[in-house]
Structures are given as structure tokens and as C-alpha cells.
Amino acid sequence: MGIISGKEFINRINQLQNDIWFDGKKIEGNISEHYAFKGLLKTKSSLYNLQMNENLMNEMTFLPSGKTEPIGLSYLQPKSKEDLIKRRTMIEHWARHTHGLMGRSPDYMNTAIMSFASSASLLNKRKNCFPEHIRTLYDQAMKEDLSFTHTFITPQLNRSQINLMQTEQPISAKIIEKNKQGIVIQGARLLATQGGLTDEILIFSAPRFYLDQDEAFAFSIPSNTKGVKFICRESFVLSESTFNHPLASRYEEMDSIVVFDHVLVPWERVFFYDHVEAANDFVAQSSFHAFTIHQVVTRQIVKTEFLLGIAQLLVDTINVSEYQHIQEKLSEIIIGLETIKALLEKAENDATLDEWGYMRPSLIPLKVIRTVFPKIYPRFTEIIQLIGASGIVTLPTENAFHSDLKEDLNHYLQGTKTSGVDRVKIFRLAWDLTMSSFGTRQTQYERYFFGDPIRLASRLYDCYPTDKQVKTVQEFLNIEK
Amino acid sequence: MGIISGKEFINRINQLQNDIWFDGKKIEGNISEHYAFKGLLKTKSSLYNLQMNENLMNEMTFLPSGKTEPIGLSYLQPKSKEDLIKRRTMIEHWARHTHGLMGRSPDYMNTAIMSFASSASLLNKRKNCFPEHIRTLYDQAMKEDLSFTHTFITPQLNRSQINLMQTEQPISAKIIEKNKQGIVIQGARLLATQGGLTDEILIFSAPRFYLDQDEAFAFSIPSNTKGVKFICRESFVLSESTFNHPLASRYEEMDSIVVFDHVLVPWERVFFYDHVEAANDFVAQSSFHAFTIHQVVTRQIVKTEFLLGIAQLLVDTINVSEYQHIQEKLSEIIIGLETIKALLEKAENDATLDEWGYMRPSLIPLKVIRTVFPKIYPRFTEIIQLIGASGIVTLPTENAFHSDLKEDLNHYLQGTKTSGVDRVKIFRLAWDLTMSSFGTRQTQYERYFFGDPIRLASRLYDCYPTDKQVKTVQEFLNIEK
């Protein structure tokens, strides 16, 4: 096998019959026909088709040595800077196809799986660790072009630093039993984006203080494993009209809470368990951060370009480019875009081979972006709102343009060089990106993608060496160290 | 007559059968039963009932000398500081009833009409001016407890400063004919909040450069006047569930574009016409700004208190009050709230009688608030998002809590001292205020309530006397003036 078509993907997801709950009801029938998921699945389907597109195929796939079936390039383990750039090109193709608005396009999780496999040796010969299970999963994922979701965030009674969260019944998903078949998981995880819409669900522990041993595990299981339940939030799909909701109708990814009710994870799917140190090491020392941030940032650049295009089109539509404060606002977006592009390029230029022979992008520039983007993206959406001003809200709908009002609307809402209908399209897009429930969820998504922004700044500081700079100052002052 | 009940209000609006277009269709039947308007009209109805509430009646109404029917206090022309405080108390009652979320509670426009009547003498003996028509309308409004909307914003092909907007067909509403019966209006106005949901619509010209003579007019006509058409935007009412959409289900006010198609405004309804100077003077020198900003700011204080309550409740729910950055964020809201309260009080303390004997609040403190609030309100909503973090989006719906998921949700989503269901209620409120389409429209509404924020700063500077301070410096430096 190898890469799959959009149709194959849809069929497979439909057949899984995952246990998904929406607005208090379990979803029956084909998920691909449900109003809340249909737009997204259609878009995902088109992404898979892109891998089979003749013109793109050699940029979207690779042939593993000795194989004849092309594999999705998101699974490629880079061994040179050229490989890194190939990976970036592939990510850009998928991102451009969705204008950077699909946070969980398949390459994101495929990259994660690839990074796990590339660092599996970290677990070699450690207690309760099964690096070979990771490698097997990676092989299977490539062969079947599997799709994944995952979830980091644990439920929290209490975010106080000194809280130890003791309850009788598990809240955060944990191991409650180990037996011949595998480990048994009980509890919940919050926020699986596209939860239930993928073949597999990957669970692993994010490092934190006081990580309990029974929460220190990692595994991947099919989404339809017995006892796994996905509880959806309200859908932000308001209609199928791409005029009214140009983005939500296509890119609303859904988030869900995942409940594990006595879920048996077979041993051959366990990567490690009961091993706090391995859990921490695996995130800190594997290539997970280097490769996934590389993917994320590439997508965020495409999204920022889309946003810049919208901002400029708004400016053109109402002809406000002469205002100094408008120029400053646009220049803010330009500065953000060029800064991230330069940092990404530097991360690639400074990439180095890790101990297992994989070419990792340099982390410092990527961590700078990771600290900056969650702050500038919300500001960019604010800039769009500030350009659109009061005109961004009072917008007629598609049906109005197909009614007796059509002529009035085209007349009264015309822009400088734009018909009423085009003007409304542009403003609705600006609104859907920044002010609809879909849009604000996007903003919050980018803001929290990498975790608590406050901690990101601290972590950047923690990992940044300043010895050389300090020594220079000490020498200047003739101070002994 | 005098004050009316909620029921009377609803009946009257239903009977008007205004020409309202929603999603490409003209609304037929009772507007109060239409899903997009029903929640709002119910809330407005409850506001009118408040005037008749025995406990509040003496704070919500007044008896004009020689009359026996109580009149809504929003129509009171203040002649003393006590009157001003009475007015504020009345505004607070209505604002608290709606937590400051109804931008166009009846007192807003009633205050505008009252300020017009109090300054009508400005138009005495000027060409094309009919101050007596204003006074007549004011009397009628009091007697019938009329409700109003208005709209400032004109359609703009082009917001460039040097543009003169010439088209063959009028775009911005203007006088195209004068005849025995009155003036005839053709063209559009953008953004009438609650357009079509009030008895009357008031139109007058905001001062601007190059105001054309045929756009320099003011009048009020019944909303159902022939040729007046209201074109609604998409509704942000997503359901009637106050659990899922606690604010949108109650307070979604709707905005509309108003189209005038050969609308005849009878002479007795015209305040002035063809008089650019009168149009400018009337806004600049009347008590319109002093009294309406006083109303708006009182409401905004109540809204800020509501927002502070939500922020604190979020903090309590996830127990994060120990974090210094959380404390700083809350203190930002506190600073904003106390600042506005102090400035409003100062505006009242420094109030002075105008030349016609009405007690006007001092404008400088009010203009300071007007410049500040459009910046801090969006920041406050951002603070709520930053406290809520990723937990503010992935929220189950009311139906989920009435399904088999109930127990799971109550268990897994519990807060420090809060059940799962209450936690979700609190987070949904935070979301509806700051991230739903309803909430972001509120943000944009407050941001642009007083017009372009950039210009507000300039206008504050323009009106602020610095002579004394400059002179002090000159004396210090022995510089001759």
C-alpha cells in the first residue's frame, strides 16, 4: 500500500464507527455526512488527494529504498538539509491548500510519529520501555497512511502550583490495572482536536512537576478501541454557505474531550509506562519538538501570508492606505511575517545531525518563534478588526444577494473599485477569520498551541546560553568570575 | 398616558409591521415571535416593566409639574446635580438588569431626544430650522414612551480623506426633493442597531469635512414610514438555550442597514435641512454629547463590573489566584473600573448649568472615558480569554448534561469547589462574552461606539486647554510669550 486517496480516507473513518457524542447524542451513521463534520472531512479528503496529484506527487511523497509504493513525505526521516527543505515544501503544499487554517492537517501528527520513531533509541534498554513498538507503529502508519490525533491536556480540578489533585475516582487518565493483555486506562483527557476523526489516537504525558508514575505512559490505539469516547463541543459550522462562512464551512476541526472507560491498551501498543524519567526525557531529548515546531511554523507562515492578503484587500476595498496608522498596522504584520520566515530559515541553516543520524532543525530560532507567534497572531486578528472597523459586523447574507435586495446591496455597499457583493465577501472573510466563533477559536488555538505563553518565555530563557555575553561584560569590568 | 408596560411595547412594535428583511426574506407576522428577535424583545419588555415595578417606580419615573401620569426618568431634563444623580440611578437600574450588555436600552435614545429638546433653542431663528418640531417630538415621546433608533454611519465608497464621493445615484441618504408635504430622502445609512425594533427612527448628520448641504438634515419618523427598509445582518442567536448561549439568547440586538427609497418626511418632523452650519453646531454645542456620554458611561461601568465578576469567578473556579500574572490581569480590570467611576463622578461634580438652565456633566472627564474605554474593553475581553486559556473553547452543551454523559462530565470537568455543570456554565458565559459571534460584536461595538478611536484621541487633545501649563513653563524659563 502507501498513500491513500481522499475517498479511501473517508471510507476508513466511516467504517471505524468511533464512539463520538455530539450535543448529547451518540453519532450514528456515516460521520462524513453529519453537518458538523462533513465540510472538514471533505477538506481533509482533498488533502489526501493532493498526495496523488500527478504534478505534486514527487514533492508530496517519497520512495523508501527498496520499496515501490510511494509514502507520504510527512513520514520522511530527514538525514540532510535537503531532506528538511523537502519536508518544508511538502508542509507548504498542504498548508497553502488550506491557507494554514487546518491546525491538524495530517502532516502534523505524521511528523510527530516520525519524530518518535527517529528517537525511539532513547528508550533502549530502559525499564518498562518498548522502543520497538514505536518503530512498528511507524512502519504501519507509513504503509497504511494512518491518521492520528493526540491530546496533551489533562483535566484539572485546580491549577494551583501546590495542588496534588487527589480524588477517589481517577480524573486525569491513568493506569488502573496491568494484566497479561496490556495496561488498563481510566480517566479523561481534554481537548483532542479532530478527536474521533482519525484512525488512531496517540496519548503521551507532557512533562510536568509531580507527574505521577501511573500517569507516565505513552501509547497509540485505534480510535474505535472499546471504552474510548469522544465528547464534542458545540459545532462552529453555522451553514454550508461558503459565502456566509467561508472558513467555518471548510475548516472547522472540532475539539473533543476524550474519556477512557476501562480501556485496554494491548502491550504491543505501549511505548512505555510507569516511568516518569522516560516520559520527561522522551519529550525533552527526542526530536519531537524540533520536527513538530518545524511543521507548525511552516503552516503558521502560510496562515500569516493569508492574513496579510486579507488585511491588504480590506485596505484596498475601502481605500485607506494613505493613513499613517494603517501603514503602521500593515507593517506590523509584515514585520511578523518576515521575522518568522527568517527564523525558520535560520533553524534550517543551523540544523545538525542528532546522535541517530537525523537532521534536526536548530531549536533556538524555533523556540523564539514559539514564544512570539502566540502573541502576534492575536494582534494580527485585532489589526484586521481595526481596519474593518464597524463595517466588519453589519454584513448581509448570501440569500440577501439572491433576493430583491440584490440591486440595493450592490449599489449601497460598493467599495472603491469593488462591487457590493465582492466587498461583502471580503468583509465576511475578515469576520470569519477574526470574529466568528470559528475565528476566535482559531485565535485561541494559536495562542495556546505550544502551551501556556507565560511559561514559553521562561523556557526560552532557561534554554538560552548567556555565558559568553556575561563573560564579555565581566572582562570589560575586570571582574573575576 | 406616560410609561408603558412591556406588553404594550411588544404589541406596538408588532403592529408597526416594519419593513424588515432577514436573510433575503421580508419578515412576515409578529416580529416578537421570530427566533432572531424574540429573546431581545423579551428582554426589552422586561426593561419597560421595570419602570412599573412598585419598588423602583420612584427611581425610574418622574412626575412633570402639573401632571399626574408618571414619565420615564430617561426623559427628565436635569436642572440640578441631584437630577443628574437621579438620571444616573435610573440608568444603573436598567443597565444592571441587562448587565450593561444592551447598548441600546431605551434610555440611550430617550436621553438623546431629551438633549435635543434641551438644546432646541440653538436653532431658534435660523434658516431652515424648526426647533419647535423637536420640542413637539419630545412631548410626544414622553407621553407615549416612544422608542427610537438612529444611525450615524454613512455608506462609503472610499474612506480616503481626499475623496468626494460622486455617483449618479445617491448612496448616502440625502434630500432629493422638497415639496409641500416635506422633504424626500433617497439613499442608505449603515448600522442602525435594533433598526426596525423601535417606534421611531432618528436621522441626523454627524459633523464631517465636506458635509454636503443636501446631507445636512435631521428628522425623526415612524419606523414603518413608507419606503424605509431595514436589512438585517446574520443573526447571532444560535439557540434559545440560556445554558449554551447565556448572553446571545437574551441580548442579541441585531444591526441593520437602512435604505430610504423616496421616503417623504413631513415638514412637522423635520428639525432642520440644507444647513451645514446648523448641523455642525447642533452636535458641537448642544448637550447631546454631555448627556449621552453620561448614559453610555454609566452602562459601561455596570458592564465592566459584570466582566470583573466573570474574571474573578474564572480565577476561583480553576484556583489560579496565586499567580502574579493573574493578579496583574485582574488589577488591570480593577484599575479600569475605578478610573472610569472616578471620572464619571468628577463629571457630575463639575457639572454646570448651560445657558438654557440645564445641568450638563463636565465634558472633559467624559471625553477622557470616551477615549479610554474603547481600548480597555477589548483588553478586558482578552484578559478573560487569557484566564480561561484552552479550557474556554472545548465545552459540552446543555443537552450533553441531560444525557448519559452527565455523570462523566460532572466528574471530569469539576473545578476546585465547583461541579462540572457549574464550571461549564461559567466558562460558557466567559466564551459568550468574549469569543462567540455575539461577544466579538459586543467588543467591536464598544470599540467603535464613539467613532474612530484614532480621532477620539485627537479630539480630546483639541478640546483640552494647556495654556496654563505652558505659561507655567514659560515663566520658569523666563521666556516671553
Place this chain on the structure above:
Amino acid sequence: MGIISGKEFINRINQLQNDIWFDGKKIEGNISEHYAFKGLLKTKSSLYNLQMNENLMNEMTFLPSGKTEPIGLSYLQPKSKEDLIKRRTMIEHWARHTHGLMGRSPDYMNTAIMSFASSASLLNKRKNCFPEHIRTLYDQAMKEDLSFTHTFITPQLNRSQINLMQTEQPISAKIIEKNKQGIVIQGARLLATQGGLTDEILIFSAPRFYLDQDEAFAFSIPSNTKGVKFICRESFVLSESTFNHPLASRYEEMDSIVVFDHVLVPWERVFFYDHVEAANDFVAQSSFHAFTIHQVVTRQIVKTEFLLGIAQLLVDTINVSEYQHIQEKLSEIIIGLETIKALLEKAENDATLDEWGYMRPSLIPLKVIRTVFPKIYPRFTEIIQLIGASGIVTLPTENAFHSDLKEDLNHYLQGTKTSGVDRVKIFRLAWDLTMSSFGTRQTQYERYFFGDPIRLASRLYDCYPTDKQVKTVQEFLNIEK
């Protein structure tokens, strides 16, 4: 006796012969003739004369009942709102005389002494507490018009929260012995502004975590007490030229480190000792904060007005008032000024009698100012720099205007309506306020006047009641408390 003249003040300070070290040398001879102190002492002298000025005397002094000698009004214990306003008027007079630039004009510390006396009863009947010593000092201070300095800040090896600072030799001033005569102090305090330039030095403990018992004391002693040494920083007086250094030549207050070397504090001068709880209570519950912040804020308003005058004069001089970004910058200063004024007025309006019958300004508005001013003052100085642009640095000196260059300079440096010499005067003032070593010390002084700005925000949050707002939200959501 009672109020003293400037001359009397100078004589008294000269006679004290305090142990002041400047640039490695002990100062000998009259301090009033030393280049680093002469400008300041002349200014202070003129402040004392203001109390005797016939036109101001009844606003600057009061007659205690049964007395015939007028007392400085800064010592008045306010018993009514009128008294508070009298106090403010007195503070304004002194502040205007120095344009708010003298942080430690005599009224600041006089107010502190007055607040101590007004709250002395807090110490009644507590162990190691001598409230009567406070009252005696207050009486003596009034009778002799004493001047004071004080110092809060303790030396710190280490500002880490978990550090307990143990060294063999005391670093922070502490009690090392108690004997018949009194307590013996050893150690240092940092940052006494005008240290050595006042009659007395007041020492008391600021509340903090882990306050040691032997650091929990308060007393006041003459500045020339044996063993008390003042170590000055570099002087920011660069010349006596008021043209070149209009502010530094007049208002440079000097800061010093105070070293206590076996200093005996006689029992009759001790307010309390060895009593951590009393130390904390006395700051938290006395009227110290209410009255001193009231003084500080009044001065800061005058300073902000001076700053606004300078900003406007710069704008006029180079004729840039048409620029929108300039208007916005000026409006920022206006907003800050009007906000603080409104909050101060509210603090007075909301003043209440404390349990001992003294009228305390309301603390919440004052604490809001205390949190805000340290952030806006530095911004205002930045605004001045941004208006002055590159022209604020390259400025000829007074001597150049008295040389052959005079004509050239007057010609080439002329402003729109200003001669070259006046333009340079204005720009030098802007520079001296914001960019000279004197000016940046002022900025840092205002930034840290009330302590660590980060903690100020936290403390405002801590003291602010939000129960009512939270309850409103809970009721809205039907959540049980």
C-alpha cells in the same frame, strides 16, 4: 516657636555637622556651601519662606487651639473633609513652587509623622511599644518645624524569595544590644533621599515575609547622632547654570546609604522594638498610607502638569501639532493627568473618619493611582523624548550664547515663533527632565516610589473586594455559592 524661616533652616542644618561622606571624603564646613547641596538647600530654604509669606500664610499654617504660634499645615491632623482639602492646598503650594520635582519637600515626612501620631493608639498597651514617644516627637516636630528623612530599603545580598540572609556581621540594620539607655543599632539602610540634609532620621520596618524580630523596630533620632554615617552617591549637579541644567541646579536631592555603627537610640526615641506584629500592623492599619499617598499624589499631579506644559511647548516650538501621532501622544498625558485628578478627588469625596476621629482619604482610589503612576510617568518622559526627537540632544550651552556664536545660534536654531535661545532653553529643560542623569533618576524615583511595581498590582488586587460582582454573575447563572 512654630514655623521657621529658610534662613533658620539652613543655619540649623549647618550646625548639625552631620557625618556625610561625598566621593570618598567627609564633608567639612557648611553643607549649604558645598556645590552638590547648595542648589537644593537654597530651594528648600525658599519652601520654608513660603510658610511665612503673608499672602500664603493662612493656607500654609494653622493655629492649634489655645496656641498663638502658627504651625506648618503639613502637621495638621485632618478631622473633616475641609481639613483634607486644606492639606491638599498646602501641598499644592509647595509642589507648585518646585513644579513637583522635589520628592522630599518637607510636607512629605511631616505628613508621615502626623500620620504616626494620629495612629499611635494602635500601639497602646502592647509589649515593647511606646505610643507616647510618637506623640512627644510629633509635638516637638510641630514646635520646632523639624525636618525628616527616612529609609525603607534594606541592603540585600539576595532578592530570592527563599533566601534568609544569614551573615555573621549584620548587614541590614538591626538591634544588637539593649541596655539602660536604649537600643543599639548596627547595620545599614539603603537609599535615604536627602539623607544628612534633615534634622532627624526616621527608621521603621516595612512589612515583609520573614521579618526578623531584631529588625522589627521604629524610632527617630537626630541626624547627627553618634555613629550615623551618610554615604552619598555621585552628584548630578553638573553646574550652577540654570540655563544648562534648569532642574538639576535647583532640585537635585541626593540619595545616600545610611550606616549605623553602634548607634544608641535612647528609650524615649523608640516607638516600638522586638515586635513583628506591631511593625506589620502599624503600616497596615495606621493612616500612614492614606495620608502619605494623598501627599505624594498631589505632588505628582503638579509634576504631570509641568510635564504637559513642556510637551505642549515643544510641540508649539517645532510646530508639529498637526500630526495625528503627536496628538495621540499629548492625549496620553492628558488622560493620565485627568485620571489621577479624578481619582484623588474621589479619594477625598469618599474619605471617612477612622476610629480615632481622623478623616482618612479612601484608599482604593489612592492605591489605583499608586499602581498606575509608576507606569505612566516613565511613558510621559518617553513621549517628551519622542517629540524632541534628535533635536533634544545636540544643544549648545549657555556660554555659547554669550560668545561670538550667539548670532549664528539665534539664527540657525530659531523655532517657528521662538528665538534660538528660547528654543534651546525649552529643549534643555526637556532634556534635563527626561535624559540627564538628574532626569533619569527622577524617572526611577517615581517608578519605585511606592516599591516594586509588580507587587503593587498584586496588592491592589488583594485589597479589592469582588464579592458583589461575583455574586451578581452567580445569580445570573443560577449557580449556588
Place this chain on the structure above:
Amino acid sequence: MGIISGKEFINRINQLQNDIWFDGKKIEGNISEHYAFKGLLKTKSSLYNLQMNENLMNEMTFLPSGKTEPIGLSYLQPKSKEDLIKRRTMIEHWARHTHGLMGRSPDYMNTAIMSFASSASLLNKRKNCFPEHIRTLYDQAMKEDLSFTHTFITPQLNRSQINLMQTEQPISAKIIEKNKQGIVIQGARLLATQGGLTDEILIFSAPRFYLDQDEAFAFSIPSNTKGVKFICRESFVLSESTFNHPLASRYEEMDSIVVFDHVLVPWERVFFYDHVEAANDFVAQSSFHAFTIHQVVTRQIVKTEFLLGIAQLLVDTINVSEYQHIQEKLSEIIIGLETIKALLEKAENDATLDEWGYMRPSLIPLKVIRTVFPKIYPRFTEIIQLIGASGIVTLPTENAFHSDLKEDLNHYLQGTKTSGVDRVKIFRLAWDLTMSSFGTRQTQYERYFFGDPIRLASRLYDCYPTDKQVKTVQEFLNIEK
């Protein structure tokens, strides 16, 4: 000839006997011995010696083909990316030697002269243009290792946009006569940094609206040309003590106003005159911006590293690295530093050959830095002040540490792992960089180095192509262009 030694440089400057006025007096005797200039000239001298340093010589100089005398690498016309990197390495050496604090190290103006020569062909065959004079000067400069200053800023009565500045006597330097020998210049220019301390002074017109023909010229003349007068500002050298004033004592560059009194510029020194279009083109199309920003930014990176070192050393000294807000502040500096480094690298990576065969760095990344640095540098200095807090001002002097106070100071001012004397050194450095008159001038210098920051943002927007992004959005919306 070729490169010169520091001693040769000093001798040459002394011999010029430029007409420099300081505090109202013309400087007589050797400028290198004057207290205000001696520190700087010593530092400059050490920079020239660096070119002759054996270890660095091959990185600091180059051998033009066919020559035997090494030439300073700042004169190298880059023809490849390797050349660009060579140039950067040379700039770094000089910058590191002065920690980026000398804005006008010789490479800055040498680079400008080199860029002029590389673009001289732009002036070929245009009226009143003499490209060969530029080339001759460039050759001479290389041969004699000449030093230059220049000045852009013209005196302005009035910065209003609509002002045309008419006076009878020229204010801004202009051509008042043309004769056989050359052009005659009368008027002033503001702000020549190191004016009078260089061999030559280069004058050319910055593009602006309404540039008068008689101000549209460019030339270079010896600093001691008859009629050229330099009027200095106050010196910020306060002492020779590198303990008290570690930066000012070494790096105070002085700024001066330049007055031209009937100055004859010989024809062979004129680059062009009376040619507004040439003046504008020469700045816009030459490699001037590309090469000089490349130099400036390289220096600014070194300066930022020095600043980061100081910030970290402060943090270590008082042991505050555990505070989240401190971590965030440091991470701000790190982000700024890494961002600029990445953008500079991108500018080099994207460099292209211009039409005359010179390798120009890409302008977009450089313009992004140019827009950003003037905002972040002042913020970085503020961060240093915020870390230093109140401890940054009250600092004893060098003499105090050589007096009887020594022991006390070392005891009471010790840091966590630092002696009192070292702690004071570190804090004095922080103060001298950010709060002394020297330091604030540095801040203002970086803020205005590239001109009005408001305009820089506008210019970045103006030059940035957004067509592709706009087209993407239009296609997404099916909007016709």
C-alpha cells in the same frame, strides 16, 4: 600608503586644527588632549591599531589586485556573498572592540563612501553630476585611510508638512553662489556626530518633499576647509574614571552643529548639484542603504549581546532569576537578539548582484530590522532599569572605595556571590548604559539613527509587495481582480 596606525590618525586630526567650538570657546591646541575628546580619540586610535594587529590583519584588510599595500576592509566592494561575510566579520571585530557603543566607528562612513563609489554610475551622463569625483575620493580615501563624518539633518524652523521655510538668510545649508572654483555654501546642518574629529565631512541631501534645487547637492571636503565651523553640545564625559563612568569615559562621541559660512567647495569635490532628481535617485537606487544598514545592524547585534550580558549579570548579582517576570524580560532581549541575527543572515543569504556587479544584501530583512530596532533598543534599556530597580541609582564612587569607607561598602553592598566593589561596578555600568546623560543619548541615537520611526514603518509598508498574498485571497473568494 593604505591603513594607518592609531598614532597616525591622532596626529593627522591634531594637525587639521579644525574650527571646533566647545562651551563658547574655540578649541586651541591638540584636540586629542582636550578632556571632552581624549577618551574617544584614544578609543578610535585603538580601532585603527586593530587593522594593524597581526592576528587580525587578514580579516581587517584586503589587498586590491595589483597592489601591495593593505587597505581597510571597510572599503572593500563586495562581489560575492563571501565578500559580504568578510565585511561582516570586519565590522564585528571593530564592534566587539567597542561593544557596539561607537555608532560612528570608521567602518560606518567608509562603507558609505564605498557604496557611493559602487553606485557612481547612476550619475553617468546626467546634468550637473560628476560620478568621477566620487570615484576619485574613494581611491584617495582608501589610499590615505581617511575618516569621515556626515550630517543629514537640516535645521527646521518648522516641521509642519505644509511649511516651505522661507527666510532671507539661508538657514539650511544651500548653494548661494557658483563660480569658477566651485560652489559656495551658506547655512547650517544639525547633528554631525564626531563632527570635527574626522578628516573629511560628507554632505548630501536626504530625499524629502519639496527639496529645493539649491539644497540638492552632494560633496565631501576636508573638515578644516575655511568657513566650516563645528559647534559642540555639552560633553557627557564626567570624569576619566572608568569605574565611575565606564562607557562615557571611553565612548562619548560628541555631536555638533555644522555651520557653513561662505564655504567654497571646489568643483573636483562636488558629486552633483542643482539636481533634485539625482539627489533622490542616488539615495533610493544606490547601494547606500543596503551596505550601510548591513554595517549598522552588525554593530547593533554586538551591542545587544553586550546588553544581554549586563542584564544577565544584574540578575545573577541580586539572584532574581527565579521570578517569572524577570525571565520574561530576559526572554524579550533574547527574542530581539535572535530575531535580528536571523534577519541579517537572511539579508546575506538573499543578497543579489546589482547591475554594476556588486553583491547587495537583500533590503527587505534589513528594513525590517531598521523598523524594529529603534523600538526594542529603548525597551531593552528599560528592562535593565527594571531589573536594577532602586539599586541602580544610589551608587558610591571610585574614591569611596579608596577611602575609609571601603570596608563598610564592601560589606554592606555585597551581592549573592559578588563583592561590594564588583556589585557597584556592574550597577554603574548598567546605569551608564541606560541612565547617564551618555546612556540616554545612546538610546536616542539608536531610536533616531534611521530617521523618524513613524516614517520607517510607512516606508517598509510602501516597499513591500503584497500582490501575491492579495491574489491568493481573491482566488479563494472567487473575486475578479
